[in-house]
Amino acid sequence: MTTSVSTVGPDDRPWQNTSLPAAKRAELLLQAMTLEEKLAQLGSRWIGNDMADAEVPAEESLNVAPLQDVFAESGAVSLKEASRHGLGHLTRVWGSVPLTVEEGLAELMRQHHVVLEGSRLGVPALVHEECLTGFTTYGATVYPAAIAWGATFDPELVERMAAAIGRDMAAVGVHQGLSPVLDVVRDYRWGRVEETIGEDPYLVAMLGSAYVRGLQSAGVIATLKHFAGYSASRAGRNHGPVSMGRRELLDVILPTFEAAIATASAGSVMNSYSDVDGVPAGADPWLLTEVLRGDWGFSGTVVSDYWAVPFLASMHRVAADHIDAGALALAAGIDVELPDTLGFGPGLLERVKSGEVSEDLVDRAARRLLVQKVQLGLLDPDWTPESSVSQGEVDLDSPANRALARELAERSVILLDAGSALPLLGQDRPALQRVAVVGPCAGDPKTFMGCYAFPNHVLPRYPDRGLGIDVQNAVDALQHELGSAELVYQQGCAVTGDDRSGFDAAVDAARSADLCVAYVGDLAGLFGHGSSGEGCDAEDLRLPGVQSELLAQLLDTGTPVVIVVVSGRPYALGDFAGRAAGLVQAFMPGEEGGTAIAGVLSGRLVPSGKLPVQIPRHAGGQPNTYLQPPLGSGESAGISALDATPLFPFGFGGSYTKFEVDNLRLSATEVPTDGEFTVAVRVRNTGSRAGDEVIQLYLHDVLAQVARPLKLLTGFARVSLEPGAATDITFHVHADRTAYTAKDLRRIVEPGDLEVLVGTSSADLPCRGIVRIAGEVRVVGHDRTMITPVDLTPIAGDATATGGA
Structure with missing residues (x-):
């Protein structure tokens, strides 16, 4: 009434x-x-x-x-x-x-x-x-954090997620969502890195715009x-x-x-x-x-x-x-x-x-x-508060939502190094009898969630309310994945603090096992009540607390150790990368994260996530992000005692199958400053399993008025391929995509040579060519072309292709 x-x-x-x-x-x-x-x-x-x-x-x-x-x-x-x-x-x-x-x-x-x-x-x-990792309310689906969206390189998937978030919010009378975060990462120590989509403007723009379209499609x-x-x-x-x-x-x-x-x-x-x-x-x-x-x-x-x-x-x-x-x-x-x-x-x-x-x-x-x-219809004559909300039952954590959260989580997990142990299951793998599961992120499902997820955002004030949703921790998910193998869990230490009293039990568990899986990383919180999140900035890029010490002792046991980093920011892993039997990065993968990580570890899932930020080698903040001119990059070695080379570069991510990228074709070697050219390559799955690869196009302005980045992501496409299948990928590059801010602060397209680089990460770029931009300097504005369209043309009949931006 x-x-x-x-x-x-x-x-x-x-x-x-x-x-x-x-x-x-x-x-x-x-x-x-x-x-x-x-x-x-x-x-x-x-x-x-x-x-x-x-x-x-x-x-x-x-x-x-x-x-x-x-x-x-x-x-x-x-x-x-x-x-x-x-x-x-x-x-x-x-x-x-x-x-x-x-x-x-x-x-x-x-x-x-x-x-x-x-x-x-x-x-x-x-x-x-708020709605950054889903509708921030009790009992609503917690999707992966925004940094995990970046790892998917999948705008279409992010748009579907945002549309689902929007539908839930609209059903209960919410008109405006305070998302997405479009800040570009500049310093990994910042606590809100987890809320960003990554360190590249084009990646952030494409996925952030997809989020906007999805949310606003629901009104x-x-x-x-x-x-x-x-x-x-x-x-x-x-x-x-x-x-x-x-x-x-x-x-x-x-x-x-x-x-x-x-x-x-x-x-x-x-x-x-x-x-x-x-x-x-x-x-x-x-x-x-x-x-x-x-x-x-x-x-x-x-x-x-x-x-x-x-x-x-x-x-x-x-x-x-x-x-x-x-x-x-x-x-x-x-x-x-x-x-x-x-x-x-x-x-x-x-x-x-x-x-x-x-x-x-x-x-x-x-x-x-x-x-x-x-x-929004608020000033229509028939608007009432009661008529503005759903009249039926509202399930804020529906099976459809959870399936979408799982898809995002699965596509976001990044294989840094398969090492000697991954995948854990397979015909060529010995049967695992006993597995030690260690680390502060193994038993606490809150570590899968960002600081704007309701369980971390508000529920710490209400410890008796639980999580409000069903979330499987990493231990239980891995046990389900591995079946009959005996899993022995020891926390070892907390995410933060200096309590080492659990080290001995964790080391003993690892020593007596066939394999140790160590889940380390972050617990998100706010204003100092976490290791990641708003107001939870880091002094350096060591793993929080005494987790690095725990890993060192586990590695000293001689038992193969697979390290899984569940975090909101990249941490320096140079001390462990050469010693670990496998290395996986999962950026706060949400309520379905445990299952997604376990699926990658076992080999049930072929990993396809890509790094939206670099993984540093050293804890002191090196490197900066990949967007560097020569003096800020690894090319400047010898002029400083600090090595700017990352352990794993932007855009990197491994797989359990193999891909080859070749056959570069440029539609022109010279185009005017208002023209367009295409860049085509062929990607083939040369491995034995179906999988996804993200093909990345970078441009390098060889000579400019100001110091420019050595590489700048200009286009990307996620491709799904069956074994032996191939797809041609064609990027449509308008000259506007080379524009930058000149010395006089006008945005210009400048004539000169442009290096074209295509591959599977910012450091693995086998396809290279030169296109010359010819003519007069051209000033561009807001009406310039801002995206690089992509065409995917399967070559083999059993190839499928999805995504692209």
């Missing part, structure tokens, strides 16, 4: 006329609003942030956002008071405390009705939630974050300042966001906490207005990261107080303040009334949000 939501009669609501364009309807509503009502649309309220749940002792309360406890005290007002003039957003109704679907729907209905019935115009609030707005520069903080420290010139920002950081807007029509952008060269993103009109709106034509909303507006005063100190911060943020281009209203509150209202802040800025921001509310 619904109630009257406004004192305004239906004849006085022309904005509810669905025959009018969205912009016109939004304008009609804006004209009907008082200044207080317009400004209220720019704010939000987070009821779950009050931390008033009686089940949670104050000393056990853990923040899920930076300085959450501080702002909970300073900004908390009742929802009724916060929305007496209306409200822009409801914050994290589903993601703040563990709620069943029934409880969540009831709470959502309650909050909606408070907003609707307490304000004059009865404009509904938009509901947003849920995607939010690109963090705009921009957050991942390049000094020393990888969360919220650290960013020492970056404008050219690097334009060539490495911004293209991922630009592509998601140009190719996927992303509906929202979230600002970064960081300052770049001293200018905080949340107060940067060049970034948020000139580039985003003017150059790129973005028409959606810019929402603040949580408390990024008051941070302009308290952290960046470019504003005197949160009122001043609100004025700066509004002028720069932030439209909606999340998660609570501080900077866009009563103080800003007084500044607008006094004329210090133009009301046009308020109108500009409110107009953008109201257009989205029209597009």
